[in-house]
Amino acid sequence: MNSGIDLEMSFTQGVQNLGLSQELAHLLWIPLPMLLVLVSAVIGVLVTVWLERKISAAAQQRIGPEYAGALGILQPMADGLKLLVKEDIIPARADSVLFTVGPILVLVPVILSWLIVPFGQNLLISNVGIGIFLWIALSSIQPIGLLMSGYSSNNKYSLLGGLRAAAQSISYEIPLALAVLAIVMMSNSLSTVDIVEQQNTAGFLSWNIWRQPVGFIIFWICALAECERLPFDLPEAEEELVAGYQTEYAGMKFALFYLAGYINLVLSALLVSVLYLGGWGFPISIDWFSSLIGLSIDNPLVQIIAASIGIVMTILKAYLLVFLAILLRWTTPRVRIDQLLDLGWKFLLPISLVNLLVTASLKLAFPMTFGG
Amino acid sequence: MLGFLEKVADYTKEVVSAAKYLVDGLGVTFDHMRRRPVTVQYPYEKLIPSERYRGRIHYEFDKCIACEVCVRVCPINLPVVDWVMNKETKKKELRNYSIDFGACIFCGNCVEYCPTNCLSMTEEYELAAFDRHSLNYDNVALGRLPTSVTSDPSVRSLRELAYLPEGIIDPHELNANQKRAGKLPSQIINELKAEKSQEEDNNHSSNMVSNKSNPTN
Amino acid sequence: MNIAYSTELICFLILSSVIVSGSLAVVLLENIVYSAFILGGVFMAVAGLYLLLNASFVAAAQILVYVGAVNVLILFAIMLVNNKEKLKPIEGLKTRKLISGGVCGGLLILLLRVSITTKWNLPGPSSIGEEATERIGEHLFTDYLLPFELASILLLMAMIGAIVLARRDVLISIDDINDLKNQKSLSDKKIPLLSEKSLK
Numbered sequence: 163m164n165s166g167i168d169l170e171m172s173f174t175q176g177v178q179n180l181g182l183s184q185e186l187a188h189l190l191w192i193p194l195p196m197l198l199v200l201v202s203a204v205i206g207v208l209v210t211v212w213l214e215r216k217i218s219a220a221a222q223q224r225i226g227p228e229y230a231g232a233l234g235i236l237q238p239m240a241d242g243l244k245l246l247v248k249e250d251i252i253p254a255r256a257d258s259v260l261f262t263v264g265p266i267l268v269l270v271p272v273i274l275s276w277l278i279v280p281f282g283q284n285l286l287i288s289n290v291g292i293g294i295f296l297w298i299a300l301s302s303i304q305p306i307g308l309l310m311s312g313y314s315s316n317n318k319y320s321l322l323g324g325l326r327a328a329a330q331s332i333s334y335e336i337p338l339a340l341a342v343l344a345i346v347m348m349s350n351s352l353s354t355v356d357i358v359e360q361q362n363t364a365g366f367l368s369w370n371i372w373r374q375p376v377g378f379i380i381f382w383i384c385a386l387a388e389c390e391r392l393p394f395d396l397p398e399a400e401e402e403l404v405a406g407y408q409t410e411y412a413g414m415k416f417a418l419f420y421l422a423g424y425i426n427l428v429l430s431a432l433l434v435s436v437l438y439l440g441g442w443g444f445p446i447s448i449d450w451f452s453s454l455i456g457l458s459i460d461n462p463l464v465q466i467i468a469a470s471i472g473i474v475m476t477i478l479k480a481y482l483l484v485f486l487a488i489l490l491r492w493t494t495p496r497v498r499i500d501q502l503l504d505l506g507w508k509f510l511l512p513i514s515l516v517n518l519l520v521t522a523s524l525k526l527a528f529p530m531t532f533g534g
Numbered sequence: 535m536l537g538f539l540e541k542v543a544d545y546t547k548e549v550v551s552a553a554k555y556l557v558d559g560l561g562v563t564f565d566h567m568r569r570r571p572v573t574v575q576y577p578y579e580k581l582i583p584s585e586r587y588r589g590r591i592h593y594e595f596d597k598c599i600a601c602e603v604c605v606r607v608c609p610i611n612l613p614v615v616d617w618v619m620n621k622e623t624k625k626k627e628l629r630n631y632s633i634d635f636g637a638c639i640f641c642g643n644c645v646e647y648c649p650t651n652c653l654s655m656t657e658e659y660e661l662a663a664f665d666r667h668s669l670n671y672d673n674v675a676l677g678r679l680p681t682s683v684t685s686d687p688s689v690r691s692l693r694e695l696a697y698l699p700e701g702i703i704d705p706h707e708l709n710a711n712q713k714r715a716g717k718l719p720s721q722i723i724n725e726l727k728a729e730k731s732q733e734e735d736n737n738h739s740s741n742m743v744s745n746k747s748n749p750t751n
Numbered sequence: 752m753n754i755a756y757s758t759e760l761i762c763f764l765i766l767s768s769v770i771v772s773g774s775l776a777v778v779l780l781e782n783i784v785y786s787a788f789i790l791g792g793v794f795m796a797v798a799g800l801y802l803l804l805n806a807s808f809v810a811a812a813q814i815l816v817y818v819g820a821v822n823v824l825i826l827f828a829i830m831l832v833n834n835k836e837k838l839k840p841i842e843g844l845k846t847r848k849l850i851s852g853g854v855c856g857g858l859l860i861l862l863l864r865v866s867i868t869t870k871w872n873l874p875g876p877s878s879i880g881e882e883a884t885e886r887i888g889e890h891l892f893t894d895y896l897l898p899f900e901l902a903s904i905l906l907l908m909a910m911i912g913a914i915v916l917a918r919r920d921v922l923i924s925i926d927d928i929n930d931l932k933n934q935k936s937l938s939d940k941k942i943p944l945l946s947e948k949s950l951k
């Protein structure tokens with residue numbers, strides 16, 4: 163495989179050429195990816211919110227946002243601005259410290275998880291060895307933030323919503339982790355880059371979705387549950403709990419919850435595309451393509467084209483999944499809390515265990531196709 | 535063992551059928567996405583109210599005889615008829631008349647029972663106000679005619695669902711002269727009349743026949 | 752002193768001060784909910800220390816297990832009980848506090864002595880960084896197999912116990928409750944959540 167373009171290397175080299183030490187160059191480099199993550203996550207959220215509103219409108223034969231910008235494309239921006247300048251209310255009998263920390267604790271792990279999403283061979287923030295495990299660990303912090311905001315609002319609906327959210331994300335974390343484990347077993351690595359590379363040997367035929375169809379479905383269901391998307395949006399079930407743990411929140415703190423929800427959705431979609439749909443891989447192998455037109459894979463032009471195709475492919479796959487999530491939102495009714503827990507513990511958990519076992523035995527039986 | 539396997543098979547069947555229904559549902563939602571929006575963009579587009587729309591009440595001061603029938607038939611005795619007795623002519627002299635649309639339920643009783651037909655229902659429904667007392671219309675306000683949706687140049691008027699031709703559900707893509715589905719009320723009345731007269735004719739002739747046949751009995 | 756070293760030192764100082772003050776707050780705070788939340792913070796700071804030691808897998812596992820599971824369960828338990836109820840004042844609280852403080856102080860002195868007398872700059876094995884995950888797996892399935900399996904059996908027992916406790920049959924007919932023999936077996940005063948009478 164080609165190594166693609168390495169932004170960090172070129173940046174540090176460029177700074178060093180300016181006459182600065184290597185350490186200083188590294189120090190200068192550190193905030194850049196973080197900024198990039200924040201900006202891309204926020205842009206991703208804006209696009210998703212717009213898509214959600216437009217697609218929802220289309221599914222209900224409405225028009226949706228129309229006047230803010232062409233086709234209402236600036237509507238999410240206007241929403242964000244409104245939330246930004248809105249009065250920040252802390253209820254008189256709420257616990258103001260926990261009330262403020264709660265939404266932050268919900269948002270920060272989600273943004274941190276973006277560290278591991280690869281858009282290309284070297285186009286990710288940090289290729290940490292524990293990759294996907296880091297995401298699972300980070301997403302387990304979220305329930306604490308939810309419980310915190312639910313408890314500190316001093317409101318029975320908030321508390322119930324927080325408890326539900328925590329119960330839900332704990333019970334769906336296990337099948338999710340088991341589904342990921344099956345993938346990890348096949349690619350012999352926790353790193354997202356390795357997982358994608360292992361899938362990109364023969365175009366779309368080598369994607370994990372063919373080898374792990376059950377795992378794909380389990381992962382998608384669990385990801386929806388973790389994001390509190392519609393068939394599983396019990397924590398904020400309007401009809402029962404007003405707005406769940408968000409009931410007392412307004413202004414910027416509410417915006418943090420909102421942001422966290424959508425960043426989580428985009429992140430889950432990105433991870434599904436990384437784990438099951440070949441990440442940045444083009445359906446037809448790029449190597450083969452470049453040899454077809456007679457250019458070397460190390461040609462800078464090919465490199466740049468390959469990198470941009472990789473980014474576009476990743477985002478395209480992710481947004482297809484976002485689209486599916488939105489479509490599901492308007493198709494499925496909300497499940498009851500007992501059905502939710504039933505589905506998690508009595509259906510997904512055994513199935514994912516069986517999936518793991520089958521993967522392991524297949525790996526022993528056919529080491530060629532299932533990763534030696 | 536076999537029982538367990540059977541259970542697993544049943545369970546799998548259920549799961550498969552559930553998945554099938556889910557996919558069916560997704561198909562329906564997806565199909566809806568390619569339909570045109572039916573949104574009526576209100577201040578710029580308005581639906582044409584139907585013929586029997588019960589909107590704000592119109593009142594003609596000169597026709598009113600201050601009989602107060604409208605007050606008596608109103609469920610909440612709403613119309614205010616302010617009159618004095620003229621001793622010389624021994625007639626009621628109407629001074630003011632008002633209806634509070636903040637309280638009116640637009641039942642139409644007053645319109646139905648007014649002996650001189652000075653009350654009528656209009657198609658005006660835009661009665662939003664900042665102060666509910668400004669909805670208390672006096673005889674001058676009641677006497678104003680509303681602007682019709684079809685004649686307002688700043689509004690695109692759209693037909694309601696029942697007034698669209700057969701098979702069309704979007705009023706936007708409609709030529710002005712396309713006829714609605716079904717018959718017009720006047721047509722129905724004409725038909726009913728024709729039917730009635732035919733029946734009478736039949737009765738007549740059958741009577742004649744029976745009359746004719748009677749003597750033979 | 753280069754930049755990397757000083758950043759590490761600063762991180763270490765921050766993390767350890769968070770751990771020390773956090774654990775003191777967990778013990779000393781009156782409000783049990785605060786204690787539980789701060790406990791989560793302490794766990795996270797410990798994970799940060801692991802990260803500083805280049806043990807990212809252990810750090811992630813620490814977060815997953817301690818923050819994501821243990822701490823959330825503690826919070827759940829606290830939030831499901833009624834915290835409006837005033838706790839009964841404990842008799843002789845002062846002497847108890849004194850005794851436990853003394854024990855803790857003794858332990859602290861012991862630990863301090865150990866940490867002062869130990870030679871820390873031992874040339875241990877070089878850190879293996881990213882390979883640690885594989886190494887942990889290897890060890891778990893070779894020389895630490897027995898403790899590993901024992902731990903899993905312990906967890907299995909705990910799980911089965913929890914299921915048995917939770918599956919106390921909810922619906923018990925009235926006769927069963929009136930039956931004295933049955934009552935003895937069902938730990939005397941327990942009243943079923945739903946009896947047939949209440950369902951009607």
Ligand code: SF4
Nearest residue numbers: 598599601602604648
């Ligand atoms: S019923 Fe008609 S005529 Fe009589 S008072 Fe009312 S509006 Fe006037």
Ligand code: SF4
Nearest residue numbers: 608638639641642644
């Ligand atoms: S429409 Fe009905 S409620 Fe309104 S004034 Fe007439 S009778 Fe009274």
